[in-house]
Amino acid sequence: xxxxxxxxxxxxxxxxxxxxxxxxxxxxxxxxxxxxxxxxxxxxxxxxxxxxxxxxxxxxx
Amino acid sequence: xxxxxxxxxxxxxxxxxxxxxxxxxxxxxxxxxxxxxxxxxxxxxxxxxxxxxxxxxxxxxxxxxxxxxxxxxxxxxxxxxxxxxxxxxxxxxxxxxxxxxxxxxxxxxxxxxxxxxxxxxxxxxxxxxxxxxxxxxxxxxxxxxxxxxxxxxxxxxxxxxxxxxxxx
Numbered sequence: 001x002x003x004x005x006x007x008x009x010x011x012x013x014x015x016x017x018x019x020x021x022x023x024x025x026x027x028x029x030x031x032x033x034x035x036x037x038x039x040x041x042x043x044x045x046x047x048x049x050x051x052x053x054x055x056x057x058x059x060x061x
Numbered sequence: 062x063x064x065x066x067x068x069x070x071x072x073x074x075x076x077x078x079x080x081x082x083x084x085x086x087x088x089x090x091x092x093x094x095x096x097x098x099x100x101x102x103x104x105x106x107x108x109x110x111x112x113x114x115x116x117x118x119x120x121x122x123x124x125x126x127x128x129x130x131x132x133x134x135x136x137x138x139x140x141x142x143x144x145x146x147x148x149x150x151x152x153x154x155x156x157x158x159x160x161x162x163x164x165x166x167x168x169x170x171x172x173x174x175x176x177x178x179x180x181x182x183x184x185x186x187x188x189x190x191x192x193x194x195x196x197x198x199x200x201x202x203x204x205x206x207x208x209x210x211x212x213x214x215x216x217x218x219x220x221x222x223x224x225x226x227x228x229x
Contacts, residue, residue: 005149006165011158013165021183021203022139022162030142030165034158043207044139044162047066048216051081054161058064058082059089061134061157 006034012061014054015039016046062132062156064093067122067148069139071194073103073221078138081212096125098144100224110191114226115144122148132156137163140227192222 013034015027021044031037040046040053047054064086068075075095076083083093097103099113099121106113122144126133134157137145142163149155183199195204197217205213 004146004166005151005155006146006158006160008150009155009158011160013163014159014161016162018207019162019204020206021181027162030160030163033165034160044204045078045208045216046161047079047082047136047138048205048212049207051085054082055085055089058086058134058136058159059091061159 010061011035012057013037014046014057016042016044018042019044062091062134063129064091065122065125065133065135066093066095067135067137067141067145068095068098068101069141070227071101071221071223072216072219073097073101074219077215077219079136094125096122098122100227101221102223103221108192108222108224108226110225112224112226114224114229115147118144118227119148123152126152126155130154134159136161139163142166143227186225187222188225190222191225193225194222195220 011034013031015031017024017039018041042050066075066079068078079095099117102108133155135145135149135155136159138161142160142165146166183195183203184193185196186193201213205216
C-alpha cells in the first residue's frame, strides 16, 4: 500500500452482517476507518442478494 | 454520475457480479463499469507466483478512473477495497468510495497483514504454482448463502486462480 484513498475521499462502509466469509467483527473494525457506516442483513454479496438496497445506497451517496 | 465496481478475490467478470445492481442503476440513468483485474487472469496472462499482482490491479483500476471527468462512485468489494485504496488516491473525479465487506488497509499494510495464523478453510492455496482460489465446495455457504440458486450456480463458474503476488 502506497496511498490510502479512503483517507482523502468521502467514504461509506457497507457492513454485511450475515457474511460468513469475512467476519463481521473484522468488517466493523475496518468500517471504523470510513466516513460513515451502513449495516445490512446480507451475506458477502449484497449487490446480488439485495440489489435494490445497494442501488438505493449508491444513489444516496 | 457513473459507478466503477472493483470485484473481490479469486473471481473474474466483475460486470457479472455487479449486474443485478447495475441493471437497477441503469434504470436511473447511472452507468456502471467493472475493470478487469490482471491478478485474476482477466487480461491475458495466466497468474503465477511472479504475478500479475496488486501493482498491476491498481494500474488497471486507475486507468478506468482517470479515463474521464464524469463524477464517479467507486464500489469496492472485499479484496477490491485494497486495490481501490491505492487506485483512487488523488483522482478528482472520484466523489465517493463505497466499501462492501472490504479490507481497508492503512498505508504500509498489505493483505498479508490481515491473515490469521492458519489459512482460511475455504481457500485452496498452491504455493508452488503461486496461486490460490476458493474451494468450489466451499463457495456457496460462506459467500453466497442468501443468493438465489440461479445466481449461486452461475457464480460457481466465475471463480479463478489468483496470483499470490497480491499478498506482497
